[in-house]
Amino acid sequence: MPKELPTGIAPGDKVGFLARTTYEWTLVDFALFYAAAVMVPIYETSSPSQIQWILEDSGAVVCIVEAADHAARLDEVRGDLPLIREVWRLGLGAVDELSELGASVPDAEIERRRGIAQASDIATLIYTSGSTGRPKGCVLTHANFVELSRNSALALKEVVHAPGASTLLVVTTAHVLARFISILDVHAGVKTGHQPDTRQLLPALGSFEPTFLLAVPRVFEKIYTSAQRKAEAGGRGKIFRAAASTAVEHSEMLQERRKIPLGVRVKFALFDKLVYSKLRAAMGGRVQYAVSGSAPLRPRLGHFFQSLGIVVLEGYGPTETTALATVNLATKPKFGTVGPVLPGVGVRVAEDGEVEVRGINVFTEYWRNPGATEAAFDGDWFTTGDIGTFDEEGFLTITGRKEEILVTDGGKNVAPAALEDSPPRQPARRAGWRRRRSEAVPRGTGDARLRDAAHLAREQRAPR
Numbered sequence: 001m002p003k004e005l006p007t008g009i010a011p012g013d014k015v016g017f018l019a020r021t022t023y024e025w026t027l028v029d030f031a032l033f034y035a036a037a038v039m040v041p042i043y044e045t046s047s048p049s050q051i052q053w054i055l056e057d058s059g060a061v062v063c064i065v066e067a068a069d070h071a072a073r074l075d076e077v078r079g080d081l082p083l084i085r086e087v088w089r090l091g092l093g094a095v096d097e098l099s100e101l102g103a104s105v106p107d108a109e110i111e112r113r114r115g116i117a118q119a120s121d122i123a124t125l126i127y128t129s130g131s132t133g134r135p136k137g138c139v140l141t142h143a144n145f146v147e148l149s150r151n152s153a154l155a156l157k158e159v160v161h162a163p164g165a166s167t168l169l170v171v172t173t174a175h176v177l178a179r180f181i182s183i184l185d186v187h188a189g190v191k192t193g194h195q196p197d198t199r200q201l202l203p204a205l206g207s208f209e210p211t212f213l214l215a216v217p218r219v220f221e222k223i224y225t226s227a228q229r230k231a232e233a234g235g236r237g238k239i240f241r242a243a244a245s246t247a248v249e250h251s252e253m254l255q256e257r258r259k260i261p262l263g264v265r266v267k268f269a270l271f272d273k274l275v276y277s278k279l280r281a282a283m284g285g286r287v288q289y290a291v292s293g294s295a296p297l298r299p300r301l302g303h304f305f306q307s308l309g310i311v312v313l314e315g316y317g318p319t320e321t322t323a324l325a326t327v328n329l330a331t332k333p334k335f336g337t338v339g340p341v342l343p344g345v346g347v348r349v350a351e352d353g354e355v356e357v358r359g360i361n362v363f364t365e366y367w368r369n370p371g372a373t374e375a376a377f378d379g380d381w382f383t384t385g386d387i388g389t390f391d392e393e394g395f396l397t398i399t400g401r402k403e404e405i406l407v408t409d410g411g412k413n414v415a416p417a418a419l420e421d422s423p424p425r426q427p428a429r430r431a432g433w434r435r436r437r438s439e440a441v442p443r444g445t446g447d448a449r450l451r452d453a454a455h456l457a458r459e460q461r462a463p464r
Helices: 023-034 048-058 068-080 094-102 107-114 142-155 176-188 198-208 217-233 237-255 262-282 299-307 370-375 416-421 448-457
Strands: 014-018 038-042 062-065 086-089 122-127 137-141 166-169 191-194 212-215 289-292 311-316 345-349 354-359 381-390 396-401 438-440
Touching: 014 023, 014 048, 014 068, 023 038, 023 094, 023 107, 023 176, 023 191, 038 048, 048 068, 048 122, 048 137, 062 068, 068 086, 086 094, 122 142, 122 176, 137 142, 142 176, 166 176, 166 198, 166 212, 176 191, 176 212, 198 217, 198 262, 212 217, 217 237, 217 262, 217 289, 217 299, 237 262, 237 299, 299 311, 345 381
Parallel strands: 014 038, 014 062, 038 122, 062 086, 166 191, 212 289, 289 311
Antiparallel strands: 122 137, 345 354, 345 438, 354 381, 381 396
């Protein structure tokens, strides 16, 4: 790792970063932490106008890009960014250049820089997608990442503390979820690889042999579709489809704790030899868990991978909650839900069904946008805009977005997604819709500090 970025980067300076998911991405991330600078990540697919807005609004003074096409998009708007005084390109040896520039910096200065930031200081500025206007910069602090990493390592101990734990990052590290996982990996000592090209996903998995994956639903879809197409091309499409149906049926029975008939057990054992074992081997042969986020995962896919011996842990949390507020447990996953609340986090469902969050993971503010910040909070609760319900075991299910809610003639709020996706036998919404607030907090957390944090949201409210 380069000892430090050039002394021209002052503590608190914003540094734009436009690159794919590579080893150098994480290297630069931690180098900027050491330099007490603030990374402003930019999606590699961002347009010139989006790049301009993020760099301009954040006040970035330097930008690091990876490749020629990234540099070309930045060049289109460089004339409108007077604060950007320098651009470094990873593809032209920027890491070596910065290492050489930092070689003469005394170790004492490096440690001084490293210790400048306090827990409440800004660690990064991540811009939202801008689905309701221009992207807003979410101010995430060092405490957000550090405390959430500590608590997530407890909740996911079977995943990150397993002997020889390793993962391959394929989700863009400009996204808060992959960024958080990369930091959690360093905290937990997880060996981490990077693969920026999802077209090379299966070969990379076979080579790296990770024990767990971080993926968005489209990655699971890609793995499934690739296997299906390969089977179809080899004249084994009918076998694959039957194997997939058996895998889902078997997993559903296990989750519902139903007795598995002999016929299903025989088919499952047969398909395990013919199909499942081959797909496990293609994925490296060691994958035991997969953490899924950023969008809903179809339960059928979750059940399919469960039957491969891969436990899919779906979680939930927007950028404003440092990626995770809830996540399924390795010891008790429940497909179709996003799991129970993490230690140190409080989640409640408001009267209108909106999911609200507070705790160690919640952002400080929207950068230079006090109006949007005020509108995003109900007291100290962040209002996510998502609609959800808790079941009797405290597992959260996200059913839609607040702005998509329809009001029936009877005055009931209904998410269109629930109408489209739910079978006719779907029961009525649970207590979260019948109470003024439905709240959940984790229990059984480790030390006293975590227990105190876990009680953050435990408030008793009377039913309506």
